[in-house]
Amino acid sequence: MEPRTLPQRLEDAEHAAADTLRHGAGLERIAPPPIQPEARRIADSTLSAMRYVSDLANFGRGLEASAQPPTDRTAPASPRGSVGGRPIPTFDMASRGHDSSDFQDTRYASVEDAREHSDLLINRVLQKLDDHPLPANFVLSKPLEELARMAMNEPDGTHSQADSGRVLAISGWLDANYLGTTLSGRFGAAPPILTNESPALFEINNAAEGYSGGGNGLYLPFTNHVMISAAIANPADRTCIIAHETLHYAAFLGGGHDGMRYRDAEGKPTVLGHVPWLHEGLTELHAQQLVRSHGTTPTYVGYPAETLTAFYLQQIAGADVTRAAFLSGDFTEVRRSVDARLGNGTFDSLSRTDNGTDALAFLVGRMDDAPVRVERSVWDRNPVARIAWATPFE
Ligand SMILES: [Zn+2]
Numbered sequence: 001m002e003p004r005t006l007p008q009r010l011e012d013a014e015h016a017a018a019d020t021l022r023h024g025a026g027l028e029r030i031a032p033p034p035i036q037p038e039a040r041r042i043a044d045s046t047l048s049a050m051r052y053v054s055d056l057a058n059f060g061r062g063l064e065a066s067a068q069p070p071t072d073r074t075a076p077a078s079p080r081g082s083v084g085g086r087p088i089p090t091f092d093m094a095s096r097g098h099d100s101s102d103f104q105d106t107r108y109a110s111v112e113d114a115r116e117h118s119d120l121l122i123n124r125v126l127q128k129l130d131d132h133p134l135p136a137n138f139v140l141s142k143p144l145e146e147l148a149r150m151a152m153n154e155p156d157g158t159h160s161q162a163d164s165g166r167v168l169a170i171s172g173w174l175d176a177n178y179l180g181t182t183l184s185g186r187f188g189a190a191p192p193i194l195t196n197e198s199p200a201l202f203e204i205n206n207a208a209e210g211y212s213g214g215g216n217g218l219y220l221p222f223t224n225h226v227m228i229s230a231a232i233a234n235p236a237d238r239t240c241i242i243a244h245e246t247l248h249y250a251a252f253l254g255g256g257h258d259g260m261r262y263r264d265a266e267g268k269p270t271v272l273g274h275v276p277w278l279h280e281g282l283t284e285l286h287a288q289q290l291v292r293s294h295g296t297t298p299t300y301v302g303y304p305a306e307t308l309t310a311f312y313l314q315q316i317a318g319a320d321v322t323r324a325a326f327l328s329g330d331f332t333e334v335r336r337s338v339d340a341r342l343g344n345g346t347f348d349s350l351s352r353t354d355n356g357t358d359a360l361a362f363l364v365g366r367m368d369d370a371p372v373r374v375e376r377s378v379w380d381r382n383p384v385a386r387i388a389w390a391t392p393f394e
Contacts, residue, residue, distance in 0.1 A: 097183070097255030097328065098222070100190035106223040108193045114225045118195055121205075121220065122151050128208045138207060142200075150200035160196070162235065163228075163242070167194050170243050173290055174250055183327060186253045190224045192246045199231040211394075217241040219248035221257065236291070240298035244287035251283065251327050259329035262347075265336075272331070277356040281306030282326040285314065288384045297383075304388035306356030309363050311388070315379050316341050341374065342366045357393045 004012070031039045100107060108114040126148055134140070140147060171191055176184040199216075206215040216229040226245035232238050251257045257279060260272040284307045291298065301307055314322040317337035325334045335347035346366055353359040367374035379385060 097186070097253055097259070100186045100224065100253060103190075103222050106225075107190045108223065108225055111193060111195055114193045114195045114223075117220070117223065117225055118197060118201070118227065119152060122148065122201060125201075125205050125208045129204065132208075134207055140207060141203060144204065144207075147200040147204050151198045151204060154198045154200070163194060163196060163238065166239050166242050167192060167246070169294070170239070170246050170290075173243075173294060174246065178290075178323075179250060179254070179327060180324070183250065183254045187250055192224050192226050192249050194226050194228065194242060196230050197227050199229050201227070202229045202231075217245045219245040219252070221252050224249060234299055236296045236298045237300065239296045240287050240291045241302075243291050244283055244302065247283050247286050247290070248279075251279070251329075254327035255329040256282075256325070256327045257329075260331060260351075261329055262331040262335045272351055275351060277303075277306045277353070277359055278310065278351065281308075281310035281356060281359075282322070285310040285384065286323065286326060292383070301384055301388045301391060303356060304391040305360040305393040308385060308388045309350075309356060309359045311382070311385055312363055312367065312376075312379065313338065316374075341372075342370050360393075 027039045027042065106117070108117065126144075129144065134144075142150075171187075174184070174187060178184075179187060202215050202218070205218065209215075216232050218227040219225075220227075226242065226249060228238060228241050228245070232241060248257060258274040260275050260278070261269060262272070263269050280303045284301065284303045288298065288301060288307070310322075313334060317325075317334040321333045321337065325331045331347070331351075338347045338350070339345065343366070350359055350362055350366075353362055364376075367376060380389065
């Protein structure tokens with residue numbers, strides 16, 4: 001038997017620490033009141049131990065990645081994916097994701113290549129704005145021509161050392177255990193390429209898409225290209241945005257970006273396709289939880305209403321099932337859990353809501369009116385939920 005490498009041993013330690021944390025949290029929930037403060041302290045100290053181990057594990061992965069040619073980072077693909085050791089149910093009639101070998105021409109190997117793609121994108125956005133002029137009440141910070149010039153000429157497309165570290169760490173966190181073996185193989189075959197772009201690019205893209213706020217990152221489907229705005233200075237927020245865009249990419253490879261679907265109890269398939277609010281909410285939820293589990297605390301939660309809706313779905317259906325649905329697009333198990341808890345038809349009605357705010361209002365209403373009332377107060381103490389509730393919804 002081969003001796004286990006340093007990164008493998010660190011990963012073992014990471015898993016053991018995660019198990020201890022889970023047990024500590026479980027203990028805290030069931031412990032009688034006099035023991036609870038001590039159980040809380042155990043959970044807290046295990047969490048901080050886990051962060052140290054994760055940092056070490058990431059360091060180990062970074063060392064390994066820099067010592068190996070890139071192809072050696074590719075995880076072996078298996079015909080059937082699994083999450084947390086459990087197979088992902090197959091779904092034959094709808095998209096089961098995009099193989100990274102499907103987009104040879106748009107799979108970028110370097111920041112320079114991806115920057116050329118940024119220029120293409122800017123031209124496409126400008127064309128769109130030419131064809132569909134902005135509504136009269138839409139305010140740009142500068143004349144469009146000036147924004148376009150800035151977006152083309154002033155991007156800091158180069159990687160900072162810190163951003164390179166972020167992309168490497170996030171790619172390490174998205175391992176076979178997190179993504180499942182098949183998706184991990186696809187992801188490893190075409191790792192994400194990050195470009196740092198002028199804030200002007202995001203402003204004109206947001207204008208073309210019709211939203212006035214937000215938007216400091218982008219993932220470009222059918223590529224491995226993720227972007228972040230140079231305007232984001234906070235290191236934790238940069239990590240979270242890069243994680244968010246990278247998770248869009250992973251979900252694109254898995255089928256979760258545009259292939260949302262489920263089977264009913266009789267096995268009849270329904271294709272939902274792309275449900276923007278649900279996909280954004282699940283993406284931000286997973287990004288927040290991923291970076292926080294590795295010791296990074298962002299200062300804000302994007303898409304608060306969408307993220308809260310995704311968070312409650314996750315509490316009802318479970319983290320492994322929800323992550324598998326997010327990445328693969330197959331919501332059969334999530335739908336089953338939601339309907340079992342909140343009544344038949346709940347998931348279908350939820351999936352037909354138009355936006356995150358409506359979805360959240362609908363889901364909270366159903367939880368509060370459920371035959372066995374869903375007690376949200378414990379869930380709402382979660383830091384992501386707390387911050388999201390404190391953020392104004394768009
Ligand atoms: Zn997004």
